[in-house]
Amino acid sequence: MEIPYTVKPRPDTGLYNAKLGIWLFLASEVMLFGGLFSAYILLRVSADLWPHGMVSIPVGTFNTFVLIASSVTVVMSWASLKLGKLSAFKGYMAATILCALGFLGVKSFEYHAKFTHYDVWFKDAATAQKYFTAAYGEKGEEVAKKQFVERFHLHNSKASYDANQIQLAGHLDGNPLFATHKSLAAAKKETFQFTPDAPHGSKEHPKAIEVKLSDVERLSAYVPKHSTYFAIYFTITALHGLHVLGGAVVLAYFLFTADRWWKKSPEQLANRVEVGGLFWHFVDLVWIFLFPIIYLL
Template sequence: MFNHKDAPDGTFFNFHKEPPLVAYEFFKLGMWIFLATEVLFFGGLFAAYFIMKFKWPEIFSLGSAQLSIPLGATNTVILLASSFTMALGVDAAQRKDKGRLVTMLALTFLGACGFLVIKYIEWSGKISHGILPGSDVFFSVYYMTTGLHLIHVLIGMYYIGLMFFRALQGRYTDEGSSHAGVEVGGLYWHLVDIIWIFLFPLLYLLGAH
């Protein structure tokens, strides 16, 4: 099984050097566990959504009708596309193709930026009409879910940006390097995507359009 090649000296900067293959296994399992925590985190929020929707079907129906399906659908397509480019990036990293990895990470980052722009249009439109968290239970749930999703998009963008610069330096594609970082970044980004896949129909489509 596992065997450290070098003895760690036990401090933060030089603890132990894992063979890349082992690190890869660790990171992937760790990321899957982290994704499970994310599912439970949003699961609690979805539970609140369903309880509130069950209690106040009319408020949810009317609130949902005020959201723009074209904007929401566009954002869904953008996020799905960025997930696709992310998957191509992981594939490029596996094939040690530095150029394609850098391109794909840049495209993914652009997709995330597009998502933010549309989200900004939607939120600022709502806020300018005086619709705020606490206006009614639907919009409280709307702002909480999309807001927390947005925070996850921002964290994802930070990491994608980080991967972009590391990829430029060849940290994932050089001889003897590990592409585990790209792999777990991809997993995270797909989770951000899939949460949106649930949010879009629940918030935008289940209304009185």
């Protein structure tokens, strides 16, 4: 038994069944992401200190244009079907899928950069200052203060410099993934090589310094466990990425089965692409809200 698929709008709603279904589904998606955005706002406004500038604006901007371009191509693919141009549909749909894969590729590159980037918390302010001086020389204290202001002052104008809250940011030797104080201790390492980030306005990284594990209070890559900021960042962006992946799989199905559906029912194929396109526009719209909140503010 085959479930009937209607391609004509219902007289009571003005929508065909699939479009009504996708709008109901998108309503639930709005509540899902709306709850996450609300959580982000509440976590941010209630935090004494909230990091700023932890993600790359150029990378986020590039991905924004990629998704906007994909929204254009998915509309053009649907319009091509309505005009009876199957080959044009295939070209535009392939471009949409390539944009989706490009977005996910850039996002995976961004995630990998976070997973190999570390903050080191020291046991006291004097120890922290010792390592900042070792990394940046006489300007160590100045760099520490500037880093604090860059990370936190924009969120809270009343925030004052606290040497006990500063972290030394940089990379571990060999760029390991997800290393922690506990994992280094389990490996019986008493010291580790650490290359601090270049100070603001400089492209030249300091030389690697040797850090005693006994001086370290905490070591964390930029992963959800690092802080509340990265916990909510990865929750929202990873969930959005799963939606991009799921949407790309559905659109790829439309592309690879287009010939069969075109022969069987061109109108049904066009309706399916329209419904898939609505979901894709929603994914794009979520990112349009996500980009300024995460990357710009």
